[in-house]
Amino acid sequence: xxxxxxxxxxxxxxxxxxxxxxxxxxxxxxxxxxxxxxxxxxxxxxxxxxxxxxxxxxxxxxxxxxxxxxxxxxxxxxxxxxxxxxxxxxxxxxxxxxxxxxxxxxxxxxxxxxxxxxxxxxxxxxxxxxxxxxxxxxxxxxxxxxxxxxxxxxxxxxxxxxxxxxxxxxxxxxxxxxxxxxxxxxxxxxxxxxxxxxxxxxxxxxxxxxxxxxxxxxxxxxxxxxxxxxxxxxxxxxxxxxxxxxxxxxxxxxxxxxxxxxxxxxxxxxxxxxxxxxxxxxxxxxxxxxxxxxxxxxxxxxxxxxxxxxxxxxxxxxxxxxxxxxxxxxxxxxxxxxxxxxxxxxxxxxxxxxxxxxxxxxxxxxxxxxxxxxxxxxxxxxxxxxxxxxxxxxxxxxxxxxxxxxxxxxxxxx
Amino acid sequence: xxxxxxxxxxxxxxxxxxxxxxxxxxxxxxxxxxxxxxxxxxxxxxxxxxxxxxxxxxxxxxxxxxxxxxxxxxxxxxxxxxxxxxxxxxxxxxxxxxxxxxxxxxxxxxxxxxxxxxxxxxxxxxxxxxxxxxxxxxxxxxxxxxxxxxxxxxxxxxxxxxxxxxxxxxxxxxxxxxxxxxxxxxxxxxxxxxxxxxxxxxxxxxxxxxxxxxxxxxxxxxxxxxxxxxxxxxxxxxxxxxxxxxxxxxxxxxxxxxxxxxxxxxxxxxxxxxxxxxxxxxxxxxxxxxxxxxxxxxxxxxxxxxxxxxxxxxxxxxxxxxxxxxxxxxxxxxxxxxxxxxxxxxxxxxxxxxxxxxxxxxxxxxxxxxxxxxxxxxxxxxxxxxxxxxxxxxxxxxxxxxxxxxxxxxxxxxxxxxxxxxxx
Numbered sequence: 001x002x003x004x005x006x007x008x009x010x011x012x013x014x015x016x017x018x019x020x021x022x023x024x025x026x027x028x029x030x031x032x033x034x035x036x037x038x039x040x041x042x043x044x045x046x047x048x049x050x051x052x053x054x055x056x057x058x059x060x061x062x063x064x065x066x067x068x069x070x071x072x073x074x075x076x077x078x079x080x081x082x083x084x085x086x087x088x089x090x091x092x093x094x095x096x097x098x099x100x101x102x103x104x105x106x107x108x109x110x111x112x113x114x115x116x117x118x119x120x121x122x123x124x125x126x127x128x129x130x131x132x133x134x135x136x137x138x139x140x141x142x143x144x145x146x147x148x149x150x151x152x153x154x155x156x157x158x159x160x161x162x163x164x165x166x167x168x169x170x171x172x173x174x175x176x177x178x179x180x181x182x183x184x185x186x187x188x189x190x191x192x193x194x195x196x197x198x199x200x201x202x203x204x205x206x207x208x209x210x211x212x213x214x215x216x217x218x219x220x221x222x223x224x225x226x227x228x229x230x231x232x233x234x235x236x237x238x239x240x241x242x243x244x245x246x247x248x249x250x251x252x253x254x255x256x257x258x259x260x261x262x263x264x265x266x267x268x269x270x271x272x273x274x275x276x277x278x279x280x281x282x283x284x285x286x287x288x289x290x291x292x293x294x295x296x297x298x299x300x301x302x303x304x305x306x307x308x309x310x311x312x313x314x315x316x317x318x319x320x321x322x323x324x325x326x327x328x329x330x331x332x333x334x335x336x337x338x339x340x341x342x343x344x345x346x347x348x349x350x351x352x353x354x355x356x357x358x359x360x361x362x363x364x365x366x367x368x369x370x371x372x373x374x375x376x377x378x379x380x381x382x383x384x385x386x387x388x389x390x391x392x393x394x395x396x397x398x399x400x401x402x403x404x405x406x407x408x409x410x411x412x413x414x
Numbered sequence: 415x416x417x418x419x420x421x422x423x424x425x426x427x428x429x430x431x432x433x434x435x436x437x438x439x440x441x442x443x444x445x446x447x448x449x450x451x452x453x454x455x456x457x458x459x460x461x462x463x464x465x466x467x468x469x470x471x472x473x474x475x476x477x478x479x480x481x482x483x484x485x486x487x488x489x490x491x492x493x494x495x496x497x498x499x500x501x502x503x504x505x506x507x508x509x510x511x512x513x514x515x516x517x518x519x520x521x522x523x524x525x526x527x528x529x530x531x532x533x534x535x536x537x538x539x540x541x542x543x544x545x546x547x548x549x550x551x552x553x554x555x556x557x558x559x560x561x562x563x564x565x566x567x568x569x570x571x572x573x574x575x576x577x578x579x580x581x582x583x584x585x586x587x588x589x590x591x592x593x594x595x596x597x598x599x600x601x602x603x604x605x606x607x608x609x610x611x612x613x614x615x616x617x618x619x620x621x622x623x624x625x626x627x628x629x630x631x632x633x634x635x636x637x638x639x640x641x642x643x644x645x646x647x648x649x650x651x652x653x654x655x656x657x658x659x660x661x662x663x664x665x666x667x668x669x670x671x672x673x674x675x676x677x678x679x680x681x682x683x684x685x686x687x688x689x690x691x692x693x694x695x696x697x698x699x700x701x702x703x704x705x706x707x708x709x710x711x712x713x714x715x716x717x718x719x720x721x722x723x724x725x726x727x728x729x730x731x732x733x734x735x736x737x738x739x740x741x742x743x744x745x746x747x748x749x750x751x752x753x754x755x756x757x758x759x760x761x762x763x764x765x766x767x768x769x770x771x772x773x774x775x776x777x778x779x780x781x782x783x784x785x786x787x788x789x790x791x792x793x794x795x796x797x798x799x800x801x802x803x804x805x806x807x808x809x810x811x812x813x814x815x816x817x818x819x820x821x822x823x824x825x826x827x828x829x830x831x832x833x834x835x836x837x838x
Contacts, residue, residue, distance in 0.1 A: 044552070046541055051532045052523045074632040077624045078525035083518075084469065087462050096518060140454030142515040369692075371726050372540035373509040373521040389446055397515045398522055 046366040048374050054080055056094045057121030057190065082120070090185045091119030097188040101180055102159065107246045111165040111212065112177045113150065117158055118188060124160075126153050126191035128223040129216040129292070129319070133189025133396070134162065138175060142187060144396035145172050148216035148294075148319075149191060152223040163246060165212035195292065195319035196220075201229040202290040206283065208274070208303060210238040210295030214246055216319055217292060221254065221261075230260045234283050238266040238274055238295070273299070276306045287312055294319040333409040337361055338380055340414060346406050351387065353401040356414060363401055363414060370403035377401060382410025415781045415789050416550055416566045416678040417698070420691050423677075423790040424698070425801030425812045426747065434747060435690035438724060441739050445728050446513075454514050456731045461502055461519070468494035472633065475651050479642040488651040492658030493712075498527045499663055500714025501730060507532055508540060509727040528659075529622040530592025534614065538594045544726050548671060548699035549679045555671065556678065558583065558590060559599050562770040564678050564787040569773045576771035580764070587660035592618060629656065662712070665760050669703050670719035672763040674785035675752035676701040696723035697744070702737070702753040709756060710734060720751065748801075748812030783820065792820055 059066055072081040082093035090098055099116040106112050126132075132149055135142045147162040166177040180186075197220040205224075207217045214237055224230045239245045245265060255263045264282065266274055276299075279286045287310060293303045300318050307316040332347040335355050346355045353375055356363040366374025370388060381395045385407040392407060393399050401412070417423045421431060471494055474487030503526030505511070511519045525532045538554060546552035550566055557563040561580055562573040583590050596614055600606040629652040637643040670676075677698040683691070700719040703709075710717055715730035721737050728736065744751040753759075766786045769777060779785065783792035793800070793816055800819075803810045 044542070044546070046537055048533055048537055049522065051525055052517075053525070054518075054523065075628055075636060077628050078527060078621075079465075084465055087465060137454070140449065140451040140514055144515075366537070366541040367545040369545065371544050372536065373507070373512070373727070374536060374541055376509070376512070376522045389443060391446065398512065398517075398520065400509075 046372075046374050047362060047364045048366065049364040049376070054095045056080065056082070057097055058094055058123060091117070093119060094121030097122050097190065099160070099186050099188050101182055101184045101186060103182055104177075104180055107163060108165075108244055110177065110244075111163060111246055113161050113163045114176065114180065115159055115161050116186065116188075118160060122160075122188065123190070124153055124155060124157050127196035128152060128219040129196040130191040130193040130219075131216070132160070132162065132191045133187075134176075135187030135189070135396075136172065136175065136180070136184075137186075138172070143172050143394065144187075144189070145176075146189075148193075148219065150215050150218045150222075152219055152226055154226070163212070163215045163218070165246075193319070195294070195317055197223060197292070199227065199229075201227070201231075204232040204285070204289045205234070206286055206289040206291040207233065207235040207237075208276075208291065208293040208295070208299070209236070210268075210274075210299055211240075211244075212246065213293075213295030213299075213319070213321070216294055218247055218250075220292065221251075225254065225258070230258045233258075233261045234264070234286075234289070235262065236264045236266065236274055236282075238268050238299075240269045241267050276302050279306070287315075290315050290317070292317045292319075294321075331408065333382065333406040335406050336409075336411040337414045338411055348385065348405050348407065349387070350405055351402050352384065352399075352404050352406065352412065355406070356401065356412075361414060365402065368402045370400055373400065375401045378413035380411040380413050383407040384410055415791075416564070416680045416787050417789050418680045418682050419790050420679070420683050420687075420694050420698070423788070423793075423813065424694055424747075424749065425793075425816055426694075430747065431688065431690035431694065433690075434743065435688070435693055437743050437746075438693050438740075439689075441736060441743075442725055442728065445725070445732050445736060449513055449729065449732075453729050453731060454511075457502075457506075457511050457514075457519060457729070460497070464494055464497045464502060467497070471655070472637075475643060475648050476637040476640045477642050483642070484647060484651060488654050489658070491651065491655035495527055495655055495659040496662050496712060497714075499659060500666065500716065501711060502714075503527070503532075504714050504716075505730045507536055510729045512727070525621075527625070528588040528592065529625045530588060530594075531617050531621040533617060534595035535591065538591075540726070544723065546684065547679075547696055547723060548677065549681055549684060551681060552684075554594060555667075558594065560590075561767060563672050563766060565770060565774060565777060565779075565781050565784055566678055566787050569770075573771050576767050577764075580767050584661050584664040585657055587664040588656065592622060629653070666713045666716050668763040669756065669759045670700055670716060670722075672766060672786065673701045673703075673752065673754070673759040674762050674766070675750060676786070678787045693724060694749075696720070697740075697749065697751075699723070700752070701759060702751070703756045703759045704753055705756055717756070720753075746810070748810045748814045750814045750817065783824075788817075792817075795823070796820070 056069070059069070069081065076084060080095055082095045086093035086098075091100060098119040099122070100119070101114055102117050103115040104112050105115065126149060130149055131146045133144055133146050135144045147164055149160055150163045151157070151159065151161040164173050164176045166174040195216055201224055207220075209217050217235070221233075224233070237245065237251075242248070242265070245251070251263055254261050283289070291303075291307070293300060293316065297320065300320060303316060304313070304318065307313045332345070332350065334343060334345045335352060336343045337356055337359075340356075340361045342359045342361060344355050344359045346352075353363045353365055353368070364375050364377065366372040376398050379393055379395055379397050379399050383395070384393050384399050384404040385391070386393065387403050387405055393404065421428065424431075426434070467490060471487050471490030474483050474490060478484065478487065503524060506519055506524040507521050507526070509521040512521050517523055521536070526535075543553050543555045548556060550556060550564070557567070560583060562569065562576055596611065596618060597606055601611055630649055633652060634645040634648040637648040638645040679695055679699065683695060687695070697720055700723045702720050703717045705713070705717050715733045716722060718733035718737050721733045721740055722730075724740065725736065741751055754762075762785070770786075777784075781787060782789045796816060796819065800816055801810070801812050
């Protein structure tokens with residue numbers, strides 16, 4: 001009877017698929033098997049996730065459109081009208097946000113700006129400083145990354161831009177900078193992020209950026225210019241050399257045309273890194289300014305320390321470009337179950353399904369051997385490894401928990 | 415009485431079965447490593463072509479008033495529904511395309527164009543049928559609780575209607591599939607969990623209702639606006655298209671597990687089953703049929719049922735190349751590889767269903783050695799240690815040779831029996 005608590009934990013308290021009687025039924029199956037009886041009325045159980053119904057971006061804004069859609073869906077069910085229309089033009093679908101790359105503009109040797117025309121359902125009311133997810137089809141797979149928008153949100157605009165720096169170890173960033181042809185259709189995720197410039201802007205502003213950390217600030221600068229809100233902006237920007245400075249000519253123009261914008265460029269290879277503890281030498285009133293900082297982890301940590309020490313941490317806004325990497329082979333990690341708000345640390349051999357069940361989460365399950373797809377959930381963050389093949393899965397993919405183990409820290413949408 | 419001991423039946427040692435698993439795993443790895451742009455393009459183009467075909471069929475039905483246009487539209491729609499259900503829906507729901515990470519072509523989001531809900535199908539088919547393949551009492555696809563498809567099942571007078579039930583099931587197959595998870599039989603006997611049944615009932619009726627409204631109200635109403643069509647003509651066309659799909663889907667699926675040589679198993683096979691034994695059960699319980707590229711495509715590549723059961727989540731367009739390697743493995747271990755032409759295989763399923771409508775006393779073969787079910791007991795007269803590898807030729811004597819030997823004896827006995835009569 002030691003089996004009973006185990007069954008209870010797995011089967012009790014769920015709606016629909018597993019009933020209070022199922023545990024007993026499985027017990028009965030066990031008894032019948034041991035008695036050698038051939039037929040029985042017992043059934044194996046499963047907890048199935050509902051089929052995810054497609055959602056339409058931008059619904060609820062135009063009642064007329066929503067009604068027309070609802071009628072059209074009567075004749076396209078189980079699909080949406082978008083599923084047919086996108087065959088004529090990939091942008092005519094609001095089921096998945098899509099965009100067409102119109103132009104890939106070189107910024108520096110290793111960076112480029114992608115000009116993208118978003119399709120149906122994309123909303124241009126994002127805030128300067130926010131980032132979007134971009135999905136690119138590479139070797140048959142959709143791969144996702146997030147990049148800061150560098151364009152300024154304008155109502156009635158038709159395009160957005162992101163600026164990407166090719167990272168030596170970054171497979172997708174190199175692909176975006178060097179391998180995307182104009183005309184390519186990409187997937188988009190709605191803009192998000194709290195690293196934003198409010199409207200109206202504060203009277204005095206300090207920007208501290210380094211490398212590609214200038215990208216969200218570029219959107220802010222363009223927006224401030226357009227709104228004519230550049231009253232007193234000081235901008236420290238660091239790059240390895242002068243030729244590595246993105247948007248160099250645009251920044252120079254801005255400095256020429258706006259007295260309220262002061263730019264301090266720093267080539268770290270010759271001048272060394274900016275010493276944030278001596279900021280007062282250059283900007284005596286830095287403590288009074290609202291500050292936005294974006295760049296490498298070390299710079300942001302230093303800024304956090306300095307602002308904290310002066311008791312003005314509330315005036316500092318940070319954006320971290322976190323790159324999640326898979327752990328070394330066979331290494332586990334901390335698994336966070338986002339919806340259940342539970343966390344557990346596991347080794348690299350424990351299926352995530354077992355990990356979840358061990359902390360009392362009702363994980364969707366079926367065959368427990370990787371064939372039935374009942375247990376598929378979204379991998380929100382981090383990497384997992386397929387226990388059968390060793391293949392790594394990236395954040396943004398959907399995974400079978402019964403045959404996947406943590407590969408470093410990860411977050412599951414369960 | 416169906417196979418109770420898979421290794422004994424297959425004439426393989428534990429080590430053999432482990433090796434078999436390694437070889438079959440290697441095929442999976444090769445395919446997984448080589449999935450890429452070509453495969454992704456295949457499914458995207460298939461989906462685009464299917465939707466174009468569906469629209470074309472609907473347009474023909476709306477535009478043409480001639481009888482030929484009606485037939486052309488109906489057949490086109492029927493074909494579009496077949497492709498949607500078989501090459502696309504069935505395979506997408508198996509997760510064959512999940513590796514693309516495309517939420518629009520994914521097992522967790524796909525809802526197919528038929529009355530059953532995808533969610534229910536993922537339970538009855540992906541889980542119950544594919545994990546417990548051909549295990550009596552666990553895999554409901556063995557007869558769908560309606561047909562007697564193996565003599566392991568006791569004959570009841572109800573079975574006299576076997577042929578009639580099969581005809582009705584074929585014509586309304588989408589409803590059979592859709593209702594399978596509701597387990598009506600249990601419900602009427604009061605052996606179900608009422609709460610769970612109510613949830614399933616709601617899910618099913620929501621899906622079926624939408625499908626019925628589309629094919630029998632919305633589309634007829636839309637096409638009635640055209641001078642070429644009437645409400646009734648489109649309604650009839652949609653009904654016929656659905657039946658075309660039903661009959662074809664039923665035929666393909668029946669060819670997968672009911673032709674002669676597709677084995678049945680008992681629950682004892684499941685206890686402590688290894689990966690290799692699971693593979694073996696999938697191979698022995700499934701049957702292929704042969705056909706060209708068109709037949710392969712229209713069957714959703716389920717003419718490669720054996721390969722599909724070994725690798726339910728590998729892309730369908732690769733099953734053909736996989737089949738070449740699986741056949742080599744079967745040859746190596748002297749295992750049967752059940753296949754034949756479509757018409758022969760389909761004919762065999764009907765023959766079995768016809769035969770099994772009769773009580774056992776009218777049947778010649780025993781439960782241990784019949785075309786549709788066998789057990790390891792059929793080999794009781796073979797000398798122990800029958801399965802060995804000939805050191806000279808390196809050829810293994812296994813299940814295929816054993817079956818042929820026992821068959822040869824039986825044929826011999828029958829000839830002997832007949833011979834004196836002829837002489838007299």
